[in-house]
Amino acid sequence: MKTVVLTGAGGSVGSFLRSTMPKHYHLRLSDINPITDLADNESFVAADVSDANAMLELTRNAYAVIHMGGISKESDWASLQAVNIAGVINLYEAARVNNVSRVIVPSSNHATGFYPRDQKLGNDVLLRPDSRYGVSKGFAELTGSLYADKYGIKTLAIRLGNVADKPVDRRRLSLWISPRDFQQQVTIGLEHPDLHFSVFFGVSANTRSWYDDDHARQLGYAPQDNAEDYAEAVIAATPEPDPDALSDQLQGGDFCTVEQGGGAVITRQ
Ligand code: 15L
Numbered sequence: 001m002k003t004v005v006l007t008g009a010g011g012s013v014g015s016f017l018r019s020t021m022p023k024h025y026h027l028r029l030s031d032i033n034p035i036t037d038l039a040d041n042e043s044f045v046a047a048d049v050s051d052a053n054a055m056l057e058l059t060r061n062a063y064a065v066i067h068m069g070g071i072s073k074e075s076d077w078a079s080l081q082a083v084n085i086a087g088v089i090n091l092y093e094a095a096r097v098n099n100v101s102r103v104i105v106p107s108s109n110h111a112t113g114f115y116p117r118d119q120k121l122g123n124d125v126l127l128r129p130d131s132r133y134g135v136s137k138g139f140a141e142l143t144g145s146l147y148a149d150k151y152g153i154k155t156l157a158i159r160l161g162n163v164a165d166k167p168v169d170r171r172r173l174s175l176w177i178s179p180r181d182f183q184q185q186v187t188i189g190l191e192h193p194d195l196h197f198s199v200f201f202g203v204s205a206n207t208r209s210w211y212d213d214d215h216a217r218q219l220g221y222a223p224q225d226n227a228e229d230y231a232e233a234v235i236a237a238t239p240e241p242d243p244d245a246l247s248d249q250l251q252g253g254d255f256c257t258v259e260q261g262g263g264a265v266i267t268r269q
Helices: 012-020 052-058 077-097 132-151 179-191 214-218 227-237
Strands: 002-007 025-031 042-046 064-067 102-108 154-160 197-202
Touching: 002 012, 012 025, 012 179, 052 077, 064 077, 064 179, 077 102, 077 132, 102 132, 102 179, 132 154, 132 197, 154 179, 179 197, 197 214
Parallel strands: 002 025, 002 064, 025 042, 064 102, 102 154, 154 197
Antiparallel strands: none
16 A cells, blocks of 8 residues: 655645545645544654654655645745745655655645736746745745656646635636545646656636646546536625726735735735
8 A cells, every 4th residue: 555645634625635535545644733533544643844854754655745734825934934945845855865756745826826817827837926925835846846857756736726615706716626626636646657747737627717727637637627617606695806906806816915914015006
């Protein structure tokens, strides 16, 4: 049985993955808080991604790592440096030392969040992070690229939209990904024989998508869900976009304009 380490297993995305991962993997779950409701194919190790030795222990004899641990919203530089930046370094160093074959590293739509909503992005666009958080996600992609090229650790970086049972607002109609479509991407990361280093946009087959998913489809991604199925209900339940608001013009939404704790960091020209 292949052992797959899942960091951040107690978080929202980690929890979805626990429910969709095929049972033929042993899942070594990890988080800073204990997880006790373990399935037969799961074990748990308490570990902090900012602790290099803990990552080394956590990844011993593992086939792959799905690295969902970290800060998942805008924060201050010091916190992002300690958790997201150092966490990715610790994880990849541990993977290198322990000969882990594959890493799935979460990037985010916020690594490209400063692109306008009327532009469709391929996975080869320059990064345009919309936040310090987005920068930390770009760092994760670059680190994955380095460790794939230099040390042969096969890496899939997924620029996640929003993993949820259904899209929760108008913006998410463009970047929602269902848990089962996300699982498909993860399975490609874990098993595709031709994977070296790839970047996928983590979205379902959304009619309003801002992303071109050709590359993911070439590697076998065949999304089953489309946020449009929920569009009528979402539009009825959420406010009209403001054509003058940058947060409604740019893909990253509020991440582009709101400082931590509130307040605009950029103003309209
Ligand atoms: C992200 O990167 C966050 O991790 C997630 O919590 C959502 O905020 C998502 O982006 C989003 O943009 O909806």
